[in-house]
Amino acid sequence: MAGFAKTCYPSENHLLSALPDKDYQRLLLHLQPMSFSLGEVISEPGGLLDYVYFPTSSVVSLLYTTQEGSTAETGLIGNDGVVGVALFLGGDTTTNRAVVQIAGDAFSLKAKILREEFARGGLFQQVMLRYIQAFITQISQTATCNRLHPIEKRLCRWLLLSHDRVKSDKLLMTQEFISNMLGGRRESVTVAAGRLQDAGVIHYSRGHIDILDRKGLEANVCECYQVVKEETDRLFGKNRKL
Amino acid sequence: MAGFAKTCYPSENHLLSALPDKDYQRLLLHLQPMSFSLGEVISEPGGLLDYVYFPTSSVVSLLYTTQEGSTAETGLIGNDGVVGVALFLGGDTTTNRAVVQIAGDAFSLKAKILREEFARGGLFQQVMLRYIQAFITQISQTATCNRLHPIEKRLCRWLLLSHDRVKSDKLLMTQEFISNMLGGRRESVTVAAGRLQDAGVIHYSRGHIDILDRKGLEANVCECYQVVKEETDRLFGKNRKL
DNA sequence: TTCCGTCTGTGCGCCATCTAACATATAATC
DNA sequence: GATTATATGTTAGATGGCGCACAGACGGAA
Numbered sequence: 001m002a003g004f005a006k007t008c009y010p011s012e013n014h015l016l017s018a019l020p021d022k023d024y025q026r027l028l029l030h031l032q033p034m035s036f037s038l039g040e041v042i043s044e045p046g047g048l049l050d051y052v053y054f055p056t057s058s059v060v061s062l063l064y065t066t067q068e069g070s071t072a073e074t075g076l077i078g079n080d081g082v083v084g085v086a087l088f089l090g091g092d093t094t095t096n097r098a099v100v101q102i103a104g105d106a107f108s109l110k111a112k113i114l115r116e117e118f119a120r121g122g123l124f125q126q127v128m129l130r131y132i133q134a135f136i137t138q139i140s141q142t143a144t145c146n147r148l149h150p151i152e153k154r155l156c157r158w159l160l161l162s163h164d165r166v167k168s169d170k171l172l173m174t175q176e177f178i179s180n181m182l183g184g185r186r187e188s189v190t191v192a193a194g195r196l197q198d199a200g201v202i203h204y205s206r207g208h209i210d211i212l213d214r215k216g217l218e219a220n221v222c223e224c225y226q227v228v229k230e231e232t233d234r235l236f237g238k239n240r241k242l
Numbered sequence: 243m244a245g246f247a248k249t250c251y252p253s254e255n256h257l258l259s260a261l262p263d264k265d266y267q268r269l270l271l272h273l274q275p276m277s278f279s280l281g282e283v284i285s286e287p288g289g290l291l292d293y294v295y296f297p298t299s300s301v302v303s304l305l306y307t308t309q310e311g312s313t314a315e316t317g318l319i320g321n322d323g324v325v326g327v328a329l330f331l332g333g334d335t336t337t338n339r340a341v342v343q344i345a346g347d348a349f350s351l352k353a354k355i356l357r358e359e360f361a362r363g364g365l366f367q368q369v370m371l372r373y374i375q376a377f378i379t380q381i382s383q384t385a386t387c388n389r390l391h392p393i394e395k396r397l398c399r400w401l402l403l404s405h406d407r408v409k410s411d412k413l414l415m416t417q418e419f420i421s422n423m424l425g426g427r428r429e430s431v432t433v434a435a436g437r438l439q440d441a442g443v444i445h446y447s448r449g450h451i452d453i454l455d456r457k458g459l460e461a462n463v464c465e466c467y468q469v470v471k472e473e474t475d476r477l478f479g480k481n482r483k484l
Numbered sequence: 485t486t487c488c489g490t491c492t493g494t495g496c497g498c499c500a501t502c503t504a505a506c507a508t509a510t511a512a513t514c
Numbered sequence: 515g516a517t518t519a520t521a522t523g524t525t526a527g528a529t530g531g532c533g534c535a536c537a538g539a540c541g542g543a544a
Binding site for chain 4: 485486487488489490491492493494495496497498499500501502503504505506507508509510511512513514
Binding site: 121231 | 316317328331333377378381383385390424464
């Protein structure tokens with residue numbers, strides 16, 4: 001367990017930790033620890049999943065790829081959520097690709113068990129449904145942000161979203177990769193990131209990004225970041241009774 | 243009922259018509275017919291709904307308004323869906339405004355009854371959850387489209403989405419209104435719509451739009467339209483058993 | 485008919501981002 | 515240490531959409 005002390009507990013995932021002890025314990029029997037590596041494709045459009053995944057230290061992006069090969073991220077899932085909601089929504093597959101954006105750990109749960117737990121109609125179901133709403137809020141705000149906000153603000157938002165989901169100030173990702181998420185060009189990301197670096201907010205070098213000044217990112221981001229954060233806090237905040 | 247013959251049945255709504263007869267009949271006791279007028283605001287961000295609404299001939303847009311007053315549509319709900327999903331997802335409110343985009347009829351259902359029906363865990367729940375997935379697909383594709391596709395294609399998509407949800411080839415909406423939905427300027431919509439009119443695809447005049455050549459719209463639209471349509475058909479298609 | 489409000493057309497300068505090509509720098513490998 | 519692949523920097527020109535300003539054009543009200 002050495003080196004994994006902080007991420008080897010399912011309760012590192014906010015959905016699992018939101019469960020009452022009784023439900024948590026029951027689920028624990030079926031949760032399998034696992035790791036995702038950077039760039040790993042968890043599912044392709046139309047692909048069937050055998051498991052859902054509750055990330056603890058890993059982060060997963062949902063991407064759509066157009067016929068011409070352009071890509072844009074529609075959603076981001078870390079220790080705040082679960083990968084594979086289509087399995088309990090009843091559609092089984094989705095139109096997106098799920099890619100590991102930040103390598104790390106997760107817990108898997110068999111689709112069959114997931115459906116059984118969900119069908120019990122108890123607090124597990126409530127937590128999952130509430131997450132769906134948080135997820136919808138995130139996608140909606142992404143739609144708005146993509147239309148109305150310039151790339152530098154979107155970059156700040158994306159760095160903050162990623163930073164929120166890991167324990168480190170260091171992120172491993174190239175500008176090319178980021179441009180695919182933001183749906184822009186690599187050069188545009190270079191320029192925007194360069195401005196943030198000049199301002200002392202971040203430092204980057206060949207795929208290594210350091211968040212030097214989180215407040216600085218928050219000062220440059222558009223409102224979209226805060227809107228989603230507040231809604232998530234409202235839905236899952238500590239004072240919120242289920 | 244004269245003049246409403248085609249829209250006064252709840253089964254005009256695809257979610258309600260997807261229910262087995264037994265569930266449909268039980269729900270029927272609680273469904274109240276009603277009308278929405280153009281521009282009517284159904285709910286504000288953070289506003290609590292007492293009812294959910296199943297549109298038959300009306301169409302409702304979900305809009306986000308930024309601090310500077312810009313707007314962008316995140317979702318569109320007509321006879322294919324239901325307004326107020328937050329009520330059974332557990333969040334009760336959302337960050338969006340819901341505005342009537344096309345006047346028409348709908349059926350209302352009390353929040354309390356909705357929750358009871360949902361909690362039964364039967365086919366009603368399954369239909370609602372499957373709709374959630376279709377809805378997520380729509381928002382995701384909007385996020386992609388907003389980022390990657392020019393206004394003329396987005397306009398085509400939006401006209402097709404609206405056309406799909408009404409029985410008429412005539413739409414009542416100004417270019418100013420459309421620009422608010424597309425998150426662009428009125429002038430940009432004028433130019434794009436002008437091109438479509440020159441091509442003989444639509445005709446418009448002071449808030450009246452005629453769809454003259456639906457195939458023409460389909461020829462100009464981006465893939466985003468088809469992706470959502472196919473996913474919705476997959477989830478709710480006639481051959482799909484629940 | 486006349487007036488007025490609303491809706492649409494159009495031109496011009498501007499800026500963010502795109503396309504494309506190429507230059508440089510660093511890490512990994514030999 | 516030299517080579518190679520990958521990551522980042524920097525041009526220059528094209529373009530789509532923005533902001534603004536104003537000109538018609540149509541419809542309803544007086």
